Amino acid sequence: MTLIASAPMGLESIVRDECVDLGFENVKTFNGRVEFDGGPEEIVKANIHLRVADRVFVKMGEFKALTFEDLFQEIKKMKWEDLIPIDGEFPVSWVSSVKCKLYSKSDIQKIVKKSIVERLKSHYDIGYFAEKGASYKIKIQAHNDIFLVMVDTSGEGLHKRGYRNLINDAPLKETMAAALVKLSRWKGGELPLVDPMCGTGTIAIEAAMIARNVAPGVNRKFASEKWSIIPGNLWIDTRDAAFSEEDYDKEVKIYASDMDPEAIEVAMENAKKAGVDGDIIFECKNILEIEAPYEKGAIITNPPYGDRLLTENEVQRLYSLMGDIFRMRFSKWSYYVITSYEKFESYFDKKATKNRKLYNGGIKCYYYQYYGAK
Incomplete structure (x- = not known):
């Protein structure tokens, strides 16, 4: 898979260096994000160890879409069944559209959801999804008619380390x-x-x-801890390794x-x-x-x-x-x-x-x- 560590503007180079230091491969920098190759092990490692990134995503795809039919077909091509199990919850939770012909966020949301359902219906051979299992929140980021489709592995933002419950008037993340x-x-x-x-x-x-x-994320929980593609012992082993490196x-x-x-x-x-x-x-x-x-x-x-x-x-x-x-x-x-x-x-x-x-x-x-x- 291609994974994405989203980064605040101006800090992409810091996140890139962190990814390189963690041994991730094929690390590339873009505005607001750093991409790298990885699987379950890298998802776990990135969430637990990255200090400056906002969140870690699985990149499902990137494409140009000028019509809702283009959007529907491109989303349907993606292998959602490789990530989302039959009981998975998959809300299209966040949409942004800047300088795009498709600008209605609610319409983009509906089309994307419908397309994913159609893909999963044919794979699992069922007509209805209860969505009572693990959460696979989908983020759509569109700019100049190019759509970036991601699934959030982190849940709450990575700045939520777990140590800061009381916040004063002007918090620094x-x-x-x-x-x-x-x-x-x-x-x-x-x-x-x-x-x-x-x-x-x-x-x-x-x-x-x-x-x-x-490690900043060693004492907190992540959305992907409930994902079926990530073995539970991987989280335990990665946390144990992090503790031993202190x-x-x-x-x-x-x-x-x-x-x-x-x-x-x-x-x-x-x-x-x-x-x-x-x-x-x-x-x-x-x-x-x-x-x-x-x-x-x-x-x-x-x-x-x-x-x-x-x-x-x-x-x-x-x-x-x-x-x-x-x-x-x-x-x-x-x-x-x-x-x-x-x-x-x-x-x-x-x-x-x-x-x-x-x-x-x-x-x-x-x-x-x-x-x-x-």
């Missing part, structure tokens, strides 16, 4: 937090990490999981602080659930109080944006203050800051070494990267 850490190339060891505006601790927790090599010998120094005492309480609880509470020192303090715990290290942070929690004047004052504090007290450190505020560099008063456009929860952001002393 776990997958995005992991991407920020990966882009900084911080991996633990002697180099410390500081997040001076940590909120509920997502960046610090994801950093600790990366440093300890804790590294608790490495030195990990992470400092996370926030001025909101409730956020710190939630962050500590989240870190405990993730099993990394011993690697992070949480403190309730204002950014004015932070000091560098070592001569060199990395600051990775997600401060408030102008359209998030503060007024524009407050944001400008905060970013100016950050620039002064970082340069005076963390002079040899590297800084990594994600924000949607486009005038960040002028108020921080320093041009970034590197700047990357990302989308955090649909908001266009920039990841400003300042490299410190080698």
